[in-house]
Amino acid sequence: MIKKYKPQITLFHCINAFDNCASLPVSTGGAFELKPVKMACSSMVKDVFLLRAFEAGADAVAVFVCPEGQCRYVEGNIRAKKRVNFVKNLLDEIGLSGRRLSLHNVECGDTENAVRILQQVLSDINDMGPSPAK
Amino acid sequence: MIVGKQKSIAEIREIVLPYKKLLVLGCGTCVKTCFAGGEDEVATLSSALRLSFKKDGRSIYIEELTVERQCEDEFIREAAVAISKNTAVLSLACGAGVQAIARRFANVPVLPGVNTTFIGVLEKQGLFTEECLGCGDCQLAVFGGVCPVSRCAKKLQNGPCGGSRNGKCEINPDTDCAWQQIITRLTALGQLDNLRKYNPPKDWRTSHAGGPRKLVREDHVI
Numbered sequence: 040m041i042k043k044y045k046p047q048i049t050l051f052h053c054i055n056a057f058d059n060c061a062s063l064p065v066s067t068g069g070a071f072e073l074k075p076v077k078m079a080c081s082s083m084v085k086d087v088f089l090l091r092a093f094e095a096g097a098d099a100v101a102v103f104v105c106p107e108g109q110c111r112y113v114e115g116n117i118r119a120k121k122r123v124n125f126v127k128n129l130l131d132e133i134g135l136s137g138r139r140l141s142l143h144n145v146e147c148g149d150t151e152n153a154v155r156i157l158q159q160v161l162s163d164i165n166d167m168g169p170s171p172a173k
Numbered sequence: 174m175i176v177g178k179q180k181s182i183a184e185i186r187e188i189v190l191p192y193k194k195l196l197v198l199g200c201g202t203c204v205k206t207c208f209a210g211g212e213d214e215v216a217t218l219s220s221a222l223r224l225s226f227k228k229d230g231r232s233i234y235i236e237e238l239t240v241e242r243q244c245e246d247e248f249i250r251e252a253a254v255a256i257s258k259n260t261a262v263l264s265l266a267c268g269a270g271v272q273a274i275a276r277r278f279a280n281v282p283v284l285p286g287v288n289t290t291f292i293g294v295l296e297k298q299g300l301f302t303e304e305c306l307g308c309g310d311c312q313l314a315v316f317g318g319v320c321p322v323s324r325c326a327k328k329l330q331n332g333p334c335g336g337s338r339n340g341k342c343e344i345n346p347d348t349d350c351a352w353q354q355i356i357t358r359l360t361a362l363g364q365l366d367n368l369r370k371y372n373p374p375k376d377w378r379t380s381h382a383g384g385p386r387k388l389v390r391e392d393h394v395i
């Protein structure tokens with residue numbers, strides 16, 4: 040039996056930007072799978088973690104960080120942004136498309152914005168199709 | 174330290190294409206410091222290669238390992254078991270490390286994953302600059318601790334040339350004129366007279382121009 044395709048998003052988030060993403064009320068036309076990964080600070084998102092998420096079957100990876108100037112550890116979100124940009128270039132080089140990885144500045148507890156971003160990520164996956172490295 | 178830059182994924186892919194079982198071997202010293210070949214880079218590159226091959230419907234088995242230094246036999250030995258289980262080694266060390274591995278393991282292809290670039294320093298986080306060409310006859314005492322061999326584009330021993338402008342070199346406005354720096358530093362040290370003394374033409378035989386070099390320390394040879 041062919042397994043039905045269900046888009047998968049891995050979401051790395053700083054617990055200071057968002058405490059719990061598992062219960063975000065994202066409503067879409069179809070089913071999708073959200074894999075949240077909590078981090079004590081967004082600067083902990085190493086290049087290899089982002090890539091391994093794709094190896095584990097993600098169609099897209101999103102990273103939620105605090106707004107610039109509001110990182111509890113001063114520059115964690117800036118470091119995260121630089122790493123995300125580095126890995127986006129790698130994904131382009133591999134031919135997986137850097138568009139599958141995105142970073143978003145989210146105010147602490149701004150559920151509405153978080154939901155809107157995830158819906159946009161899902162719609163981008165629909166445009167691009169499943170990850171070719173699944 | 175030796176400064177290097179990882180090759181592009183496309184070039185590495187091409188080099189490793191014939192092999193099904195690959196050991197990606199990092200070096201935990203110089204190339205780790207310049208983010209080209211330490212543990213983190215081994216992990217990132219291996220993951221990127223797996224994704225790249227999977228995307229094209231190919232499979233590759235990749236083992237990851239980093240030793241403290243690839244240019245010393247004592248540390249290389251730690252990689253022996255992993256090397257024996259794979260059909261090729263992609264070394265992320267400098268060219269010396271790659272060759273040291275190849276010398277010890279004669280029957281395994283050892284491939285370079287890094288372009289070895291220069292001997293330099295970490296000037297600030299993320300910025301590495303070339304400081305020495307290994308000329309074999311160091312004259313930094315004369316030049317106030319600024320090397321005209323590696324840092325002057327023309328390797329002038331009696332600079333500056335006419336292309337020095339506002340402290341910058343004519344080859345690139347981002348490049349400091351080494352001779353401006355030599356003069357500024359000697360002035361600050363009160364040693365500008367160093368430049369009045371006769372400084373003989375450089376004898377390049379001690380540099381790589383004299384062919385591959387060897388250093389023997391008899392007191393350490395048993």
Ligand code: SF4
Binds near residue numbers: 175201243
């Ligand atoms: S192999 Fe090269 S990079 Fe590694 S420690 Fe030796 S000189 Fe440095």
Ligand code: SF4
Binds near residue numbers: 307321
């Ligand atoms: S004079 Fe020679 S050994 Fe000394 S720093 Fe310059 S290139 Fe290196």
